[in-house]
Amino acid sequence: MSGLYRALQRHAHESPVIFYSLVIGFAGPALVFTVPPIRKSMGWKPAERIPATYPIPNRPRRPTTGFEDP
Template sequence: MSGVYRYLQRQAHESPVIFYSLAIGFLGPVMVVTVPPIRKRMGWKPADRIPTTFPLPNRPRQPVAGYEDP
């Protein structure tokens, strides 16, 4: 196990771009599994959905008068 640690340490010094891009790439799937339960435990609730239609009033519709073209 110490050989793996030393190899990773050497890679971090010799080619940091590749090392850290791989590290971030491996963290992505781990975060998909771990972050939602943590957020739920902290009391986060999803925002209300944005309405996609305008609510119509609950009354009979009256035609518009007085705005006719001449």
């Protein structure tokens, strides 16, 4: 196990861009499974969904007037 630690430490010092890119890349999938339960336990609720259609009024439709061509 110490050999793995030493190799990771050496890569972090010699090529930090590659090392930390891999660390962030491997942390992403883990966060997908850990963040939602934490947010839920803290009381977060999703926002209300945006309406996809405009509600039609519950009355008969009146034709518009005053927009005729002369």
